[in-house]
Amino acid sequence: MKTAAALHILVKTExxxxxxxxxxxxxxxxxDLAKKHSMCPSKKQGGDLGEFKKGAMVKPFDQAVFSKGSDDKSVIGPVKTRFGYHLIRVLYTS
Incomplete structure (x- = not known):
């Protein structure tokens, strides 16, 4: 099963x-921006979602994380989900 770790910032608008x-x-x-602007409880940890398995997150988020190479540290997004718009920094995938 593939796993990943990522940081994200969740906001209302694109x-x-x-x-x-x-x-x-x-x-x-x-x-720092996650702590200040994100609507997700993970903002307390700077947007750190920890490690998660493929399929654990909502589909658009999951696809964005697992479609990137693990060496690509660029910010992904905005990615729209039912929760709002995410900016994602993938720390690793395996």
């Missing part, structure tokens, strides 16, 4: 997600 992504691309710290 425009908010895009604005945060632009800040990250300019050097802002992903975890």
């Amino acid at each position: 425009s908010e997600a895009n604005a945060l992504k632009a800040k990250i691309e300019k050097g802002a710290n992903f975890s």
Whole structure:
């Protein structure tokens, strides 16, 4: 069974997600932005979701995480789910 670990930021709008992504691309710290802006309880851990198995997350999120190579550290998203818009940084997949 494939596993992954990732950080994410969950916000209400695509425009908010895009604005945060632009800040990250300019050097802002992903975890700091997660703590400040994310709607997910994981924001207390800087957006850290820990390790999870393929199929454990909602489908669009799962597909985004497991479609990336484990060496690609770029920010994925915005990814729309029923919860809102996610920015995702995959730490590893195996």
